[in-house]
Amino acid sequence: xxxxxxxxxxxxxxxxxxxxxxxxxxxxxxxxxxxxxxxxxxxxxxxxxxxxxxxxxxxxxxxxxxxxxxxxxxxxxxxxxxxxxxxxxxxxxxxxxxxxxxxxxxxxxxxxxxxxxxxxxxxxxxxxxxxxxxxxxxxxxxxxxxxxxxxxxxxxxxxxxxxxxxxxxxxxxxxxxxxxxxxxxxxxxxxxxxxxxxxxxxxxxxxxxxxxxxxxxxxxxxxxxxxxxxxxxxxxxxxxxxxxxxxxxxxxxxxxxxxx
Amino acid sequence: xxxxxxxxxxxxxxxxxxxxxxxxxxxxxxxxxxxxxxxxxxxxxxxxxxxxxxxxxxxxxxxxxxxxxxxxxxxxxxxxxxxxxxxxxxxxxxxxxxxxxxxxxxxxxxxxxxxxxxxxxxxxxxxxxxxxxxxxxxxxxxxxxxxxxxxxxxxxxxxxxxxxxxxxxxxxxxxxxxxxxxxxxxxxxxxxxxxxxxxxxxxxxxxxxxxxxxxxxxxxxxxxxxxxxxxxxxxxxxxxxxxxxxxxxxxxxxxxxxxxxxxxxxxxxxxxxxxxxxxxxxxxxxxxxx
Numbered sequence: 001x002x003x004x005x006x007x008x009x010x011x012x013x014x015x016x017x018x019x020x021x022x023x024x025x026x027x028x029x030x031x032x033x034x035x036x037x038x039x040x041x042x043x044x045x046x047x048x049x050x051x052x053x054x055x056x057x058x059x060x061x062x063x064x065x066x067x068x069x070x071x072x073x074x075x076x077x078x079x080x081x082x083x084x085x086x087x088x089x090x091x092x093x094x095x096x097x098x099x100x101x102x103x104x105x106x107x108x109x110x111x112x113x114x115x116x117x118x119x120x121x122x123x124x125x126x127x128x129x130x131x132x133x134x135x136x137x138x139x140x141x142x143x144x145x146x147x148x149x150x151x152x153x154x155x156x157x158x159x160x161x162x163x164x165x166x167x168x169x170x171x172x173x174x175x176x177x178x179x180x181x182x183x184x185x186x187x188x189x190x191x192x193x194x195x196x197x198x199x200x201x202x203x204x205x206x207x208x209x210x211x212x213x214x215x216x217x218x219x220x221x222x223x224x225x226x227x228x229x230x231x232x233x234x235x236x237x238x239x240x241x242x243x244x245x246x247x248x249x250x251x252x253x254x255x256x257x258x259x260x
Numbered sequence: 261x262x263x264x265x266x267x268x269x270x271x272x273x274x275x276x277x278x279x280x281x282x283x284x285x286x287x288x289x290x291x292x293x294x295x296x297x298x299x300x301x302x303x304x305x306x307x308x309x310x311x312x313x314x315x316x317x318x319x320x321x322x323x324x325x326x327x328x329x330x331x332x333x334x335x336x337x338x339x340x341x342x343x344x345x346x347x348x349x350x351x352x353x354x355x356x357x358x359x360x361x362x363x364x365x366x367x368x369x370x371x372x373x374x375x376x377x378x379x380x381x382x383x384x385x386x387x388x389x390x391x392x393x394x395x396x397x398x399x400x401x402x403x404x405x406x407x408x409x410x411x412x413x414x415x416x417x418x419x420x421x422x423x424x425x426x427x428x429x430x431x432x433x434x435x436x437x438x439x440x441x442x443x444x445x446x447x448x449x450x451x452x453x454x455x456x457x458x459x460x461x462x463x464x465x466x467x468x469x470x471x472x473x474x475x476x477x478x479x480x481x482x483x484x485x486x487x488x489x490x491x492x493x494x495x496x497x498x499x500x501x502x503x504x505x506x507x508x509x510x511x512x513x514x515x516x517x518x519x520x521x522x523x524x525x526x527x528x529x530x531x532x533x534x535x536x537x538x539x540x541x542x543x544x545x546x547x548x549x550x
Contacts, residue, residue, distance in 0.1 A: 008353070012354050016435075019428065020431070080282050084282075087278075091277055109530075111489070116513050117297070117298040118290065118294050120294070120523070139290075144283070203492060217383050224383075232387060233391075240380045244377065244380050248372065251375060
């Protein structure tokens with residue numbers, strides 16, 4: 001009984017890992033295939049799709065926009081999230097759970113609906129169709145996310161460190177800058193990387209509000225809709241490697257035990 | 261002296277809570293108000309791509325009477341339930357094995373292997389399934405080469421394809437949720453039960469399963485909301501012949517510029533999600549109490 005159970009588990013483990021990695025391996029492998037269609041048998045090795053990609057000014061432009069937006073979203077989310085987490089850390093208040101539930105709710109509202117709501121609202125304000133509107137929209141769900149990550153890290157922080165620095169003559173801002181921020185830095189960096197990644201990947205909200213200022217995922221979505229194009233495989237492979245390293249790095253930072 | 265100290269204390273309190281203002285302001289102005297506005301315009305109408313503020317229920321009447329919307333809704337429900345059942349039946353044994361069978365030193369490696377792709381671009385991952393399950397894709401071509409089938413597979417641009425794309429993302433979510441609760445179960449409870457003569461099956465049904473319900477519930481919640489509302493998998497893998505509910509919303513808004521209609525559809529979608537969550541909450545409460 002024990003042994004058969006173990007075999008069944010290892011079979012499931014293997015199948016799930018195969019299922020999870022199949023698309024990633026496929027796209028990387030076929031990004032080097034000569035054939036325009038991703039079909040067997042293998043036609044030969046080429047770097048043509050990668051050079052296509054580098055020569056395509058539209059894609060490079062979209063990539064630039066995506067990086068600008070994602071960095072802005074990550075920065076604003078970390079600032080807003082840090083301030084929020086710090087307030088909750090210093091002064092817990094009544095109804096804090098209600099407040100937190102409200103702050104988490106943007107993560108539960110379907111992105112189609114969030115995108116639609118923001119498109120309608122920003123159009124009313126004449127703010128739609130720009131990178132600023134993508135930045136505003138992404139920060140809506142990224143900031144609470146950053147707040148939760150930073151708050152989790154801060155909860156392990158002994159409040160006496162900060163109080164000691166006040167006694168030694170530091171004012172509030174100095175104490176935050178020299179004591180609180182350094183001690184929560186791993187959480188802040190993890191929040192930065194994760195919000196960057198989510199914003200960099202997000203399609204549907206960006207698609208609703210970006211107008212003609214297409215970010216990279218919106219551009220890729222357009223390419224997919226217009227049919228098979230092996231350049232997508234090359235972009236996909238690069239994005240996979242890029243975001244996977246950012247994600248693994250942030251996982252390590254979150255998991256690392258407290259160094260204080 | 262004491263009074264001055266108190267005053268600065270009160271000031272400090274206020275300053276601390278001021279740090280909450282920027283993020284709260286952002287969420288109220290760019291999240292709460294837009295959502296409420298969306299709800300309001302679902303009662304308006306649209307004419308020549310313009311919003312007309314007339315209060316009527318016509319959009320809702322249309323949502324409930326138009327067979328196209330009803331079909332899309334049912335297809336969404338159907339895909340969601342199928343995806344949910346498959347997710348649970350694959351993720352549960354996986355998480356169980358990871359928590360109780362795999363030696364501790366390998367768990368971290370397996371977890372990172374599962375989580376790493378989870379953070380990569382969802383759109384590209386969904387797209388790459390086109391290469392695998394398409395008519396000219398790997399599976400189809402291999403099966404033809406092996407002589408098992410004559411004509412290319414017809415999976416791509418069906419609801420099965422949509423479900424595969426969703427599963428690829430959601431199995432990881434479910435595994436992570438289940439693993440974290442299963443791993444937290446106090447092992448001495450299981451030992452106590454087996455010392456008292458409970459076999460492996462009774463151990464599972466009386467101890468392990470009830471204690472894993474919270475993780476299962478949160479995983480189910482996430483899977484339901486995501487599968488029910490995702491637009492990427494249906495539009496990239498499912499195609500446009502049998503659109504699901506989220507595609508209806510995007511069609512109404514983006515292609516027909518009928519925002520009041522899209523808003524009414526969104527409201528119905530949110531209502532359906534709330535109804536499901538309420539039902540789930542009741543079931544979970546019943547299991548935990550019973």
